[in-house]
Every structure is written in C-alpha cells, then in structure tokens.
Amino acid sequence: MEGILWKWTNFWNGWQTRWFILENGILSYYKSQEEVNQGCKGSVKVSVCQINVNNLDNLRLDLVIPGQQHMYLRAPSPQDRQKWLVALGSAKACVDSKEIKVAVLEDTNSLSHKKSELQLYCDLMMQQVHDIKSAATAEGGPELQKIDDASSLLTATCDTFVRTLEDIMKLANTTSSSLLYEMPVPNLASKINGPKAPRQSISRSLSQENR
Secondary structure (H helix, E strand, C coil): CEEEEEEEEECCCEEEEEEEEEECCEEEEECCHHHHHHCCCEEEEHHHCEEEECCCCCCEEEEEECCCEEEEEECCCHHHHHHHHHHHHHHHHCCCHHHHHHHHHHCCCHHHHHHHHHHHHHHHHHHHHHHHHHHHCCCCCCCHHHHHHHHHHHHHHHHHHHHHHHHHHHHHHHHHHHHHHHCCCCCHHHHHHCCCCCHHHHHHHHHHHHC
C-alpha cells in the first residue's frame, strides 16, 4: 500500500505531507512521490510498533516503538485512515512464528501489545458496522456505494482481527511452554506417599515375611 499521509515533523514546521509506502512489513516515507527514487527519509518495521488511534481526531494514527521512536501521522480522510490501519495491522499479523518467539524472549509486553491491537480492530469493526447501518437506513434510500465500500473495509478488518487473534494464541502458547520449561513440575506422588523404598529393600522384606 502507498499514498499520502501527513507527518508531524516539529513545532516549527508542524504537519508536512509525505509519500508513504508499506511493503514487506516496512513502512517507509519520502518527501514526495516524485522523489521516491532518491531514497527514503526514514522507515520503521511495523512488527515492532504499537498502533495507536486518537479518539478525538478521526484522521490520526500513531506508530510507537516503546522507549525509542514515535511517528505521528494523519490521513487525508477517515476512510483512508481505516485502510492504513487495516494494512498496518495485516503487516503485523504476517509475522511468522519464529519472529513471534523472538519477540516473546525480547519483549515481555508482546502479548499485551497484541491485545491492544485486537481491541483496536474490534473498535474499527464496530465503527464500520455503524457506517453500513447508517448507509443502509439513509434518507432517500440505501446508499449502495457507501455500503459496498464499508463492507470491503469490514471484511479486511475481520481478516486482520482473526490473524491477530491467532498471533495472540501463538504468543500465549510460546509463553506457557517457556514457563513449563523453566518451572519443572514437582513430584506430587512422592510428597503424598512419601519417598519410595529401594527395590532391593522391598524384595528383602517380602522374602523375610515369607520365611
């Protein structure tokens, strides 16, 4: 996916338009579409970012690498923001199991990050369902084009929601396996029944009873 987003630069220059390209899990930005061949101004690996939305600004989306980097962005329209959110979420959901395993070892908050993304997609789905309902019950008859557009977004969001849920299950299983490896299960039978007598002493006691 590619297109124009407004990026916060600094308090002097404020929001500036940049050309963004999302490819192979990397979000890169350029000064303009015409200057793509001159190299990107910056890039970020989506899989290590938190995706945040601003509840007061329906154009805003932020990419945050905890403790390192913030990228504040604004889309041209709410529909464009939804498309970017779904695309970015899909890029995160495409992380393979090896990368997920490394993320668990390196970042203990990976599971909580995925849960926050799941909540984000849940909110998006509710908003998209509301858009479909509003378009279907509009005065003057159903607005078919809006229904079709919102339905396409809803389908993409649902797919991303399911993939993110699968990632959470993988992370949970990986975390559980590591805990089991680090915490061996105690021998409960020995605690209940007491220590077992050596086999040799048992056989001797039996033979003595039979004598």
